[in-house]
Amino acid sequence: MSIESISLSGRKKVVSNKEMSFLERMYLLAIVKGMIITIKHLFTRKVTILYPEQVREMSPVYRGQHQLKRDELGRENCTACGLCALSCPAEAITMKAEERKPDEKHLYREEKYASIYEINMLRCIFCGLCEEACPKDAIYLTTSKLLVPSSYDREDFIFGKDKLVMPLDIAMKNAQLKNAK
Amino acid sequence: MDSTLIIEKSVIILVVFAITMLMAMYSTLAERKVAAWLQDRIGPNRAGKGGILQPLADGLKLFAKEEFEPDTPNRFLFFTGPALAMTTALMTSAVIPWGDKFHLFGRDIILQATDIDVALLYLIGVMSIGVYGIMIGGWASNNKFSLIGAVRAASQMISYEVAMGLSLIALLMMTGTLSLREISAQQAGLNWNVFYQPLSFFIFLICAFAETNRTPFDLAECETELVGGYHTEYSSMKMGFYLFAEYANMFISSTILAVLFFGGYNYPGMSWAVENWGVNIANVIGIGALFVKICGFIFLYMWVRWTIPRFRYDQLMHLGWRILIPLAIVNIMITGIVILRAEIFAYLGF
Numbered sequence: 001m002s003i004e005s006i007s008l009s010g011r012k013k014v015v016s017n018k019e020m021s022f023l024e025r026m027y028l029l030a031i032v033k034g035m036i037i038t039i040k041h042l043f044t045r046k047v048t049i050l051y052p053e054q055v056r057e058m059s060p061v062y063r064g065q066h067q068l069k070r071d072e073l074g075r076e077n078c079t080a081c082g083l084c085a086l087s088c089p090a091e092a093i094t095m096k097a098e099e100r101k102p103d104e105k106h107l108y109r110e111e112k113y114a115s116i117y118e119i120n121m122l123r124c125i126f127c128g129l130c131e132e133a134c135p136k137d138a139i140y141l142t143t144s145k146l147l148v149p150s151s152y153d154r155e156d157f158i159f160g161k162d163k164l165v166m167p168l169d170i171a172m173k174n175a176q177l178k179n180a181k
Numbered sequence: 182m183d184s185t186l187i188i189e190k191s192v193i194i195l196v197v198f199a200i201t202m203l204m205a206m207y208s209t210l211a212e213r214k215v216a217a218w219l220q221d222r223i224g225p226n227r228a229g230k231g232g233i234l235q236p237l238a239d240g241l242k243l244f245a246k247e248e249f250e251p252d253t254p255n256r257f258l259f260f261t262g263p264a265l266a267m268t269t270a271l272m273t274s275a276v277i278p279w280g281d282k283f284h285l286f287g288r289d290i291i292l293q294a295t296d297i298d299v300a301l302l303y304l305i306g307v308m309s310i311g312v313y314g315i316m317i318g319g320w321a322s323n324n325k326f327s328l329i330g331a332v333r334a335a336s337q338m339i340s341y342e343v344a345m346g347l348s349l350i351a352l353l354m355m356t357g358t359l360s361l362r363e364i365s366a367q368q369a370g371l372n373w374n375v376f377y378q379p380l381s382f383f384i385f386l387i388c389a390f391a392e393t394n395r396t397p398f399d400l401a402e403c404e405t406e407l408v409g410g411y412h413t414e415y416s417s418m419k420m421g422f423y424l425f426a427e428y429a430n431m432f433i434s435s436t437i438l439a440v441l442f443f444g445g446y447n448y449p450g451m452s453w454a455v456e457n458w459g460v461n462i463a464n465v466i467g468i469g470a471l472f473v474k475i476c477g478f479i480f481l482y483m484w485v486r487w488t489i490p491r492f493r494y495d496q497l498m499h500l501g502w503r504i505l506i507p508l509a510i511v512n513i514m515i516t517g518i519v520i521l522r523a524e525i526f527a528y529l530g531f
Contacts, residue, residue, distance in 0.1 A: 031488070031489060034488045034489065035484060035485070035488050037488075038219045038484065038487060038488045039219075039484065041218070041219050041220065041221055042215075042218045042219055044221055045221075046218075046221055046222060046223050047221050047222070048221075048222050048223040050223075050226075
């Protein structure tokens with residue numbers, strides 16, 4: 001079998017510049033063929049999604065806004081090891097570690113925590129490598145459909161702990177659900 | 182002249198004018214809808230139910246737009262162009278028989294603005310004048326794109342007018358009259374001209390596409406080459422008039438196609454309906470039948486537009502002068518032979 005006769009897609013068509021016959025030169029047959037094709041499309045299902053009312057379904061592997069998790073007691077998981085920042089291909093993550101004081105045991109799970117944790121949303125590519133790198137199950141990319149809001153100021157795109165850490169009430173609710181199971 | 186006739190004709194003229202405008206308006210919506218459907222989309226559906234108010238919204242938008250004028254020495258002509266395009270588009274509807282007749286208030290009302298005996302000649306004449314609107318507008322715009330568009334439109338119209346006229350001559354040889362009323366009446370029942378003159382119909386159809394500047398003959402306003410063609414410099418309602426005139430032309434030429442070749446207001450079983458249901462009901466159905474045919478042709482225009490790509494200019498001229506005109510002449514000869522077959526047979530001694 002020669003390479004010329006192989007068609008991987010099954011739609012291979014060899015073009016030729018042969019002289020057209022009289023019927024072909026009238027183009028009428030071709031026009032009728034074309035019109036039959038277009039009229040068929042009149043009855044096909046329309047692909048339009050009526051946006052504000054209908055929303056396109058998200059991919060099952062959709063990765064949205066990051067979140068820093070809390071455990072069942074509402075303590076932050078993050079220990080500021082910096083593996084997420086290291087794994088980040090876009091270098092979007094930065095943090096500053098601090099030692100936990102004795103009276104902060106109810107706030108942080110480990111003895112070290114991140115006093116500053118920032119993700120630059122202009123750099124982030126939502127690849128999810130931070131989530132994979134994290135040994136403490138602290139950072140996750142949620143399925144939140146919230147997009148990063150537009151702004152005139154670059155500072156606004158640097159998300160700190162105020163925007164990233166899971167709200168306490170949600171953490172408590174999660175813990176209750178887990179206990180109920 | 183008795184005053185009831187004047188009132189009767191005034192009402193008919195007003196109604197025809199309103200219907201032409203309405204059809205032109207909704208043709209714009211239909212165009213967008215058909216285009217969308219043929220491309221697997223839905224089309225405009227926000228203004229009113231299913232987009233039914235879209236033409237009103239479009240009209241309102243055009244009225245509200247800024248009235249821009251280019252720096253042109255021909256300001257008068259610049260204003261005359263769209264007005265002329267609109268006038269000629271509406272003038273053609275005067276001679277079209279929309280139905281046979283109503284019998285109301287003890288008198289026969291002929292559903293036609295005027296029944297002149299040279300109606301067909303008048304139609305061709307007015308349709309030729311239609312190019313002046315485009316020519317004048319394109320010339321007065323003081324813009325090379327407009328001018329090229331106008332020149333193209335003019336040469337295209339002149340080329341296809343010849344083939345169109347010749348194709349109609351074959352039809353006239355058969356009907357023996359120029360009055361559209363009589364031509365309609367001759368096609369009673371299913372005795373439509375298209376069955377006797379398919380070639381003539383075909384040539385006329387192609388020429389009608391060319392005369393109305395529709396794809397595949399829309400070289401006068403081809404966006405890819407000439408920005409907007411002859412209406413590049415127009416804005417606001419002057420632009421709206423040009424677009425409107427195009428759709429009104431489309432409606433009128435669909436009507437002419439329906440009247441000349443597809444029996445006009447005739448439908449199978451019309452004489453039965455006249456006998457059993459009365460003249461009025463039979464003619465209401467007749468008007469309905471005519472409008473179904475017209476809408477069919479309008480759909481054909483749109484269907485073709487979204488199927489066939491535009492011709493190149495030399496191909497357009499080639500088709501007009503070297504194919505359609507000889508074909509029309511051959512058609513005339515064949516028609517002549519068929520009409521005179523008895524004499525020819527007698528002459529040859531059969």
